[in-house]
Structure formats: structure tokens, C-alpha cells
Amino acid sequence: MTQIFNFSAGPAVLPRPVLERAQAEMLDWHGSGMSVMEMSHRGKEFMSILAKTEADLRTLMNIPSNYKVLFLQGGAIAENAMIPLNLLGGKAADYAVTGGWSKRSVEDASAYGKINVVASTEADKYTYVPDFSTWTLNKDAAYLHICTNETMSGVEFVDLPNTNGVPIVADMSSHILSREVDVSQYGVIYGGAQKNIGPAGLCIVIVREDLLDHASSLTPAVFNWKTQAENQSMINTPPTYSIYIAGLVFEWLIEQGGVAAIEKVNVAKAKLLYDYIDSTDFYVNHVAVKNRSRMNIPFFLKDESLNDAFLKGAQENGLLQLKGHRAVGGMRASIYNAMPIEGLQALVAYMKAFESKYS
Numbered sequence: 001m002t003q004i005f006n007f008s009a010g011p012a013v014l015p016r017p018v019l020e021r022a023q024a025e026m027l028d029w030h031g032s033g034m035s036v037m038e039m040s041h042r043g044k045e046f047m048s049i050l051a052k053t054e055a056d057l058r059t060l061m062n063i064p065s066n067y068k069v070l071f072l073q074g075g076a077i078a079e080n081a082m083i084p085l086n087l088l089g090g091k092a093a094d095y096a097v098t099g100g101w102s103k104r105s106v107e108d109a110s111a112y113g114k115i116n117v118v119a120s121t122e123a124d125k126y127t128y129v130p131d132f133s134t135w136t137l138n139k140d141a142a143y144l145h146i147c148t149n150e151t152m153s154g155v156e157f158v159d160l161p162n163t164n165g166v167p168i169v170a171d172m173s174s175h176i177l178s179r180e181v182d183v184s185q186y187g188v189i190y191g192g193a194q195k196n197i198g199p200a201g202l203c204i205v206i207v208r209e210d211l212l213d214h215a216s217s218l219t220p221a222v223f224n225w226k227t228q229a230e231n232q233s234m235i236n237t238p239p240t241y242s243i244y245i246a247g248l249v250f251e252w253l254i255e256q257g258g259v260a261a262i263e264k265v266n267v268a269k270a271k272l273l274y275d276y277i278d279s280t281d282f283y284v285n286h287v288a289v290k291n292r293s294r295m296n297i298p299f300f301l302k303d304e305s306l307n308d309a310f311l312k313g314a315q316e317n318g319l320l321q322l323k324g325h326r327a328v329g330g331m332r333a334s335i336y337n338a339m340p341i342e343g344l345q346a347l348v349a350y351m352k353a354f355e356s357k358y359s
């Protein structure tokens, strides 16, 4: 059988050893006689899973002790609404629009207060992060929201603007744990799990404690960060099985040498594909080199009439889910932590063969 490589943007590929372990533990977790799916979220077995999962995430990201880690339902899009509800406290907020996801964040947040768009690359089809000197930041903003990796257009931040103390709130859904991050530079980091962490249904919110006192009285209890922080994310039933798999992924990542080690692999993987795209005019990527995402690599065939043939041949070669986001078109290879370098080698080999056949 052809080896399969899954380039889905999310839900996405998970490390094989994690799936194998979940399979082995499916019916009887650690001699408990229960599947994790069957456990009470307040029982000692699941509480131990949750505690280990949080501890491992804290280790991996070096999360300072004055940050809370929340395991919530609702995905990143629910947080788009919950961020203003939890943080605005009657003020306005700044948002940078660098792609489809941060634009969506502005649209969702605007229902809850005054949102100022301080930078936008919409007119340039989201191909770069604008120079920070052009951002019209407000010193009284409750926070600045950014999306540090735009999954659709493949634009990644490599540094942060100086906000003079205004907390930065970052949607890291599609590159969390793929590169080293200094958590202390952020007020809030959040992300849906289904790309670099685990299955869908879990959203992780990492929030600095001093930001927990601004929630509007309209904030639903299950999304009130302070209430959830005080109750170990158990105001409602958390997504227990997704948390368990996330915990296995964190253990796997620690075994790989942690974030610094996987970052090196991620750099090498992305380089393989970008170097090849840059070496030919058969394929093109439009993102400014500095901001090219290491996780989501959109590319276009110069002759777009070949798109269907490209995707069909890719599928036949075991290269799955390469179709670009419907808002962007073309192709997109999402190459999260769990994608082995062999996947990139196979993709580039296929792209070369396709180019020779059609040029």
C-alpha cells in the first residue's frame, strides 16, 4: 500500500505513536477498567490526566506561574466573542487584520464593543505582516488582537509590535507548539486543538492572571475565564477525550526533544517545499519571504487549468487534502508537527514529476 501523507489544515494529522497508544488504551485506561471516554470528569483518573496534560503543556511552552491554562469547548471561533466579553471592560480594542481568520475575529468581536482595525493587508490579499511602524496602535486599548499564523493564506508573524504595555491577545491555533514563544510577551494565547495539539472540540486559553477581572456580566459562565480558572475548567464538562489525546501529543512532543527540537524539524520541512517552489515558475507562493508560514504553505499552479489533474494525481500518490482553502484557491500543504519530513520529500517528488509531465 502507498504510504499516506495527510496535508489537511485541520482537523489534521496526529503522531502515529499517539494514535497507537490511544488504540491500546481505548478499552482499559491504565487498568482502570474504563475507556477515558467513559470516565467522570471529576473522578481521580481523569483529574490525573488533566493535571499531567496541563503540567506538560506548561513545561513545553515554559508558561510562567502567573498564567492560567484553560481547557474549554467552543473552538477558537467561540473565543472570538469571548475575548471582548472577558477583556474589554468598557474600553475599545485594537485588531490587526492579516488574513481571513483575524478578519473573522474583527467581525465577531464588533458585536461586543468598539474595535479599531490598526493594520490591514486585505487589499494586498493577505500576503505579509505590515511593518509595525505603520500600525495605528491606541495606547488606551484594552488589548491588541493578532493572529500569529494565518492558516488560509500562510502568513506567520516572526516578531511582535511594541504596544507599550497594552496586552497582546494572539490566536495561535495553527502554529502553537511549532516554534519557541516567550509566553510572557502575551496577555492571552489561545487556539483550537485540531491542528497541532489533538482532536477538535478543545480550545486552549493561556491567560495572564491580572487580566481575569474585566469580564462583562453578560459573559456566559462556561466562557468566563476567571470562573473557569477558579474551577479547573470544570464549570461544565470539559472535552475529556480531546484533553486526553492532547496529553498524549504533549508527551510525544517532550520525547521528540520539546518545542526547540521540533522547531528545527519544522524549519527543515518548510524549506524543502519553499526552496522547490522558488526554483521553478511552474508553481508560485505569493507570501513575503519573511512571513512565509512554516505550518501552512499555500501554492498555485501557474496554469490553474491543471488543478484538478494535480489533485487527482496527488491523491493517487497518497498525498491527501492538498486543496487550498475555498477563500484562497490553489493548493495548500499544512505540515504541522506530526507531519514527518518524508511527507515533504514525497510531496516535492510528486510536484517535480507533475511539472515534468506537464511543462
Ligand code: PMP
Pocket: 010, 074, 075, 076, 077, 078, 101, 147, 149, 150, 151, 152, 171, 172, 173, 174, 192, 193
Ligand atoms: N483561527 C485560526 C487561525 C484557524 O486556523 C481556525 C480554524 N481553521 C480558527 C481560528 C477557527 O477555529 P475553530 O473552527 O476551532 O473555531
